[in-house]
Amino acid sequence: MKKGKRPAHQNVFAFKHNKNSKLTKKIAEEPVDVLCVRCIAKMVWRKKFRKYKQRTVPGRCNLCQQKEIIKAYRTICDKCANDKGVCAKCTKNPICSDPEEIMRIEKNTREATNDANGDSSGEEEKVEENKKE
Numbered sequence: 001m002k003k004g005k006r007p008a009h010q011n012v013f014a015f016k017h018n019k020n021s022k023l024t025k026k027i028a029e030e031p032v033d034v035l036c037v038r039c040i041a042k043m044v045w046r047k048k049f050r051k052y053k054q055r056t057v058p059g060r061c062n063l064c065q066q067k068e069i070i071k072a073y074r075t076i077c078d079k080c081a082n083d084k085g086v087c088a089k090c091t092k093n094p095i096c097s098d099p100e101e102i103m104r105i106e107k108n109t110r111e112a113t114n115d116a117n118g119d120s121s122g123e124e125e126k127v128e129e130n131k132k133e
């Protein structure tokens with residue numbers, strides 16, 4: 001068989017990446033810590049309704065002026081927030097670090113979506129792992 005010329009153009013771009021679900025997963029993993037109850041509720045809401053935007057570049061802390069903020073929506077860094085004991089977003093209210101309280105907020109937000117989950121058709125999303133042989 002003769003190897004002929006390859007077609008000059010092989011413009012078969014199959015963009016099939018599941019960018020959205022990956023992003024959603026990443027966002028779901030974003031911590032909602034060092035925040036007050038009100039800001040936690042806002043964050044949880046943003047996550048649920050995909051309004052959550054991750055930070056792409058570190059932000060500067062309003063208190064120590066260091067570019068230490070890696071979490072979205074924070075206006076001061078975790079260190080300053082912990083030092084002062086105030087929410088890293090609004091910097092006014094005390095930090096809520098009670099896991100039960102956070103869980104309750106998340107639960108309430110879920111109920112508000114009116115989303116009957118539990119309708120997974122038996123198959124769970126599986127992450128493919130690289131097999132080494």
Ligand SMILES: [Zn+2]
Binds near residue numbers: 061064068076079080
């Ligand atoms: Zn700071």
Ligand SMILES: [Zn+2]
Binds near residue numbers: 035087088092
């Ligand atoms: Zn707050």
